[in-house]
Structures are given as C-alpha cells and as structure tokens.
Amino acid sequence: MLRLNIPRVACHVALPEALAEFGRRHPAVRTEVVVDNNPIDIVRAGFDAGVRTRDSVHQDMVRVRLSPPLRLVVVGSPRYFAHRGRPSHPQELVDHDCLGWRSFSGSGQSRWTFVEDGQELEVGVSGPVLANDAALLISCAEKDLGLALVAEPEARREVAQGSLETVLDDYSIELPGLFLYFPRNARDMPKLRAFVDCATALLGPASPPGS
Structure with a gap:
C-alpha cells in the first residue's frame, strides 16, 4: 500500500490524474489518501509521502513538483x-x-x-x-x-x-505550486518511485530540494 497525505487543494490539482495513471500502470498497488490541511510529520504518522506547497516542506525532504504555480x-x-x-x-x-x-x-x-x-x-x-x-x-x-x-x-x-x-x-x-515530498531514504522504495514516475510524466519534472 502507498499512503499519501494531501491538502484539499490537491484534490483539484495534480493528484486525480496522477492517481489514475498510477492505478493503470500498477493495479496491484493500493493507494490510501488522507486529505488534511494541517501540517503533520508524515514519517511519524506512517505516510510514505505528502503533498504541500513548496514553502511548507522541510528542506531535508526530497521534493517533486506536481503542479505549475x-x-x-x-x-x-x-x-x-x-x-x-x-x-x-x-x-x-x-x-x-x-x-x-x-x-x-x-x-x-x-x-x-x-x-x-x-x-x-x-x-x-x-x-x-x-x-x-x-x-x-x-x-x-x-x-x-x-x-x-x-x-x-x-x-x-x-x-x-x-x-x-x-x-x-x-x-x-x-503560490509556488504543489510538491510531492518524502524522506531521502524513501526515494528507492519501488512503490514510491513508481508513483513519482507517473506524476512527473504527467505533470512536470522533478524539483530538487531548495528549488
């Protein structure tokens, strides 16, 4: 299972298309999405990745752009x-x-x-x-x-x-737009890497920390 924490605005931008493409490419992987506008520690809360605006993401996280500004x-x-x-x-x-x-x-x-x-x-x-x-x-x-x-x-x-x-x-x-973010040590997880590939193919290039 891939667990994502997203703000409500992501329900209108970026995520529906990425989830649909991910489901088509990887039908065996179940995705759980929790919609929550409040800032949380995604690692402590048990999520694989989160979505927020760029300025809301800690600098030590890997960021991948999901939407234009x-x-x-x-x-x-x-x-x-x-x-x-x-x-x-x-x-x-x-x-x-x-x-x-x-x-x-x-x-x-x-x-x-x-x-x-x-x-x-x-x-x-x-x-x-x-x-x-x-x-x-x-x-x-x-x-x-x-x-x-x-x-x-x-x-x-x-x-x-x-x-x-x-x-x-x-x-x-x-606003800078929406970014998928996750810990550096999670970037090689197959399910997360597959989701990032789907999202970036549809919605834009990867954005390294600090960009």
Missing part, C-alpha cells in the same frame, strides 16, 4: 456583487464581507495578499465566516455571504457555471 483568485456571487458592488482595487475589500481562512494555530486570516506594480500588497479583511476548508468558503460565497480568496482550480467549476465570478484579477498572486 497556483493563482489565487477572489470570488463572489453575482447577487453579492449586485448588492454590494465589485471592488476595483484590493484596498476596497475593507468595505466588503470577506470569508477568512482559519489557520492550524486557530487564528483567523485577517490579511489577504495581492501584487501591485510588482510589489506585494497586504489588505486587512474581515467577514462573517472563518473556516479551514476552501470548499466550505466557496459554498458560502455562492450563498452570497461574502468574498472568498481561494486557489483558482478550487473555484473553476463554479466560475464556469456562473454561480461565482472573479474580481481583482489584475492583482492576483501566485
């Missing part, structure tokens, strides 16, 4: 925008209800980051809901509760269907 987008419902208006600059978010991210430490995200003229711009936000799950924040945004800042793939279906719309696209930032 992830663009963050602000989304809201058409009814919300009809009632509250569409912000044209990130600073205008102080006058809007913003659905915040609850971190592992228990604190609510109070600042959203954007880019303006090549420089990062942080804006303090507040709103009626805090959650540690992007799917819940997206559902709340669909129900007109406020604006949500999420990875673009997480809201792609809702935007395509018209239940959500994006704003402030010119100020969006990009």
